[in-house]
Amino acid sequence: MNTFSEENYLKAIFRLSQMPAVSKISTSAIAESLGNNPASVVDMIRKLTDKQLIEYDKKKGVKLTAQGEKDAIQIIRKHRLWEVFLLEKLEYRWDEIHDIAEELEHIKHTDLADRLDKFLGFPEYDPHGDPIPKANGKMAKSFSASLADGKTGSTYRVAAVRDTSSAFLQYLHKLKISIGTQIRLIEQIAFDQSLVISIDNGEPTTVSSKFVENILIS
Amino acid sequence: MNTFSEENYLKAIFRLSQMPAVSKISTSAIAESLGNNPASVVDMIRKLTDKQLIEYDKKKGVKLTAQGEKDAIQIIRKHRLWEVFLLEKLEYRWDEIHDIAEELEHIKHTDLADRLDKFLGFPEYDPHGDPIPKANGKMAKSFSASLADGKTGSTYRVAAVRDTSSAFLQYLHKLKISIGTQIRLIEQIAFDQSLVISIDNGEPTTVSSKFVENILIS
DNA sequence: TAATAAAATTAGTTTTGTCTAATTTTATTA
DNA sequence: TAATAAAATTAGACAAAACTAATTTTATTA
Numbered sequence: 001m002n003t004f005s006e007e008n009y010l011k012a013i014f015r016l017s018q019m020p021a022v023s024k025i026s027t028s029a030i031a032e033s034l035g036n037n038p039a040s041v042v043d044m045i046r047k048l049t050d051k052q053l054i055e056y057d058k059k060k061g062v063k064l065t066a067q068g069e070k071d072a073i074q075i076i077r078k079h080r081l082w083e084v085f086l087l088e089k090l091e092y093r094w095d096e097i098h099d100i101a102e103e104l105e106h107i108k109h110t111d112l113a114d115r116l117d118k119f120l121g122f123p124e125y126d127p128h129g130d131p132i133p134k135a136n137g138k139m140a141k142s143f144s145a146s147l148a149d150g151k152t153g154s155t156y157r158v159a160a161v162r163d164t165s166s167a168f169l170q171y172l173h174k175l176k177i178s179i180g181t182q183i184r185l186i187e188q189i190a191f192d193q194s195l196v197i198s199i200d201n202g203e204p205t206t207v208s209s210k211f212v213e214n215i216l217i218s
Numbered sequence: 219m220n221t222f223s224e225e226n227y228l229k230a231i232f233r234l235s236q237m238p239a240v241s242k243i244s245t246s247a248i249a250e251s252l253g254n255n256p257a258s259v260v261d262m263i264r265k266l267t268d269k270q271l272i273e274y275d276k277k278k279g280v281k282l283t284a285q286g287e288k289d290a291i292q293i294i295r296k297h298r299l300w301e302v303f304l305l306e307k308l309e310y311r312w313d314e315i316h317d318i319a320e321e322l323e324h325i326k327h328t329d330l331a332d333r334l335d336k337f338l339g340f341p342e343y344d345p346h347g348d349p350i351p352k353a354n355g356k357m358a359k360s361f362s363a364s365l366a367d368g369k370t371g372s373t374y375r376v377a378a379v380r381d382t383s384s385a386f387l388q389y390l391h392k393l394k395i396s397i398g399t400q401i402r403l404i405e406q407i408a409f410d411q412s413l414v415i416s417i418d419n420g421e422p423t424t425v426s427s428k429f430v431e432n433i434l435i436s
Numbered sequence: 437t438a439a440t441a442a443a444a445t446t447a448g449t450t451t452t453g454t455c456t457a458a459t460t461t462t463a464t465t466a
Numbered sequence: 467t468a469a470t471a472a473a474a475t476t477a478g479a480c481a482a483a484a485c486t487a488a489t490t491t492t493a494t495t496a
Contacts, residue, residue: 005483027444040484042445047482058444058492090333100327109318115308223453245474258454260475265452276462276474 002053004106007075008034009044010053011105013062014072018142024061070137074113077133079105080126081116087127088120094127094178095169129160129179129216143216147183148209150217155184159218168214175199175207183215220271222324225293226252227262228271229323231280232290236360242279288355292331295351297323298344299334305345306338312345312396313387347378347397347434361434365401366427368435373402377436386432393417393425401433 002010012033016025027045031038045062048054053068064072082104086097114135117123124140126132131140143159150156158181161168172178177199186196186204193209220228230251234243245263249256263280266272271286282290300322304315332353335341342358344350349358361377368374376399379386390396395417404414404422411427 003482028442036483037485038444039446039486043483089337090330092329092333100325100330103325103327104322107318107321109321111310112308112318115310119307221452246472254453255455256474257456257476261453 001108002051002071005044006048006051006053007071007106009041009048010064010068010072011075011079013054013064014069014076017064020144025063026061030062073133073137073139075105077135078107078113078116080130080132081113081120081123083126083128084120084123084132085116094173095166097127098164098166125160125179127179128164129158143218145217147185147212147215147217150185150212152185152188155182156217157182158215160216161214162216163214171211175205176202177215183217219326220269220289223262224266224269224271225289225324227259227266228282228286228290229293229297231272231282232287232294235282238362243281244279248280291351291355291357293323295353296325296331296334298348298350299331299338299341301344301346302338302341302350303334312391313384315345316382316384343378343397345397346382347376361436363435364431365403365433365435366431368403368430370403370406373400374435375400376433378434379432380434381432389429393423394420395433401435 009030012030013025016022016029016033022029027038027041030036030045031041034041045054045056048068049056052065053071055063055065057063079101082101083097086092086100087094092100117132117135123132129143131142133139146162147156147158158177158179160179161172177183182200184198184201186198188195189206194206195209195212196204196206197212198204227248230248231243234240234247234251240247245256245259248254248263249259252259263272263274266286267274270283271289273281273283275281297319300319301315304310304318305312310318335350335353341350347361349360351357364380365374365376376395376397378397379390395401400418402416402419404416406413407424412424413427413430414422414424415430416422
């Protein structure tokens with residue numbers, strides 16, 4: 001069994017490996033992703049290598065082994081299932097659930113994820129639009145197309161969010177945007193790339209390019 | 219905030235303080251209760267004293283301060299609420315829930331216990347018959363009368379169990395005894411104090427004195 | 437290519453929570 | 467009361483997971 005800390009590293013490495021822009025998972029990338037010191041990451045790379053959960057090559061960076069990926073996916077499965085539980089059953093807000101799920105995801109017990117899955121009705125996606133891995137580790141592909149790449153004049157459906165920070169989610173809440181919301185791109189301002197959008201056919205609103213980059217569409 | 223380990227000590231101390239037979243909570247009693255070395259307990263007594271969660275007097279042993287008791291009760295509240303969740307919602311067996319709740323009880327987040335409480339319909343007792351502390355820390359008295367003190371010929375209602383180990387709970391399951399079951403004391407065997415009982419008016423069964431001591435009646 | 441910057445690593449430290457072994461204190465009993 | 471047993475404590479060690487500071491390696495750029 002892996003410790004909480006090992007699990008957090010596996011999760012971070014998995015997350016980085018899923019990012020198309022990241023070609024090599026470096027010590028410093030992991031450090032930044034976890035908010036840890038690179039020296040600490042070096043220690044953990046050694047430990048996870050010994051446990052055969054990752055492979056490390058100075059040139060190629062870090063790669064999860066089959067077992068490491070399996071373990072990472074199971075943690076992500078639990079994280080996303082707990083998020084559904086917290087939102088749907090305990091009525092937490094969208095922006096509150098991530099941090100609590102960060103703790104709950106580490107609870108280990110045979111069957112816990114499977115029973116929770118069943119209790120929740122086998123949800124396909126978590127409240128942020130991320131796919132929930134199945135018991136066998138199979139997982140639908142994440143949405144990757146960003147609203148930032150949409151065409152002016154077209155309308156898109158919000159499928160997921162890239163950033164799950166409460167600052168971003170609270171802003172979305174304020175704009176009345178959630179999974180399923182329709183957004184039309186009206187105009188791009190040349191000066192600073194900000195965008196004028198219409199939310200569910202409402203009045204035009206201006207948002208930043210950073211904002212639209214974090215909205216994923218289906 | 220307290221660490222997992224500190225919380226476990228507070229809980230153990232609270233549990234010991236609730237036991238009528240225990241007049242003084244000693245280093246060794248805590249060690250035995252947690253399965254730790256007495257030397258470790260000495261260290262933790264120092265730390266909890268510094269944090270003003272307990273008071274320690276060589277003569278009188280360990281006592282929780284008002285704050286320490288408050289903290290302990292909140293952990294117990296979470297433990298018992300999660301037990302209800304695991305049994306009722308995730309359909310775990312009676313003997314499986316304790317260990318999982320031992321992990322879940324340490325999850326900290328404003329409101330978590332209160333939201334869980336509401337979701338579960340404000341249960342009064344956990345699946346082992348122990349009272350669930352309210353949000354304000356108020357808690358019904360535990361059942362303390364043991365079936366071992368019952369009179370031969372009388373019938374009693376199982377209100378709670380003293381031992382929550384899976385060995386005991388599995389045995390109860392096998393005997394079809396749960397909270398609410400009626401037990402009649404038929405006869406005590408002088409030789410080894412074992413007892414002949416009738417479960418829900420069924421055929422006579424013989425059980426040990428240790429067994430009946432761990433059944434609490436209302 | 438040499439100089440510089442960035443990334444990775446090593447060495448040594450800290451905190452938390454545990455342990456063992458030795459010692460001291462307290463309690464029990466002959 | 468003195469001897470013995472039990473309980474408590476101290477001293478020192480260890481593992482996990484983090485850190486800082488210094489150094490080495492690798493990459494970038496003038």
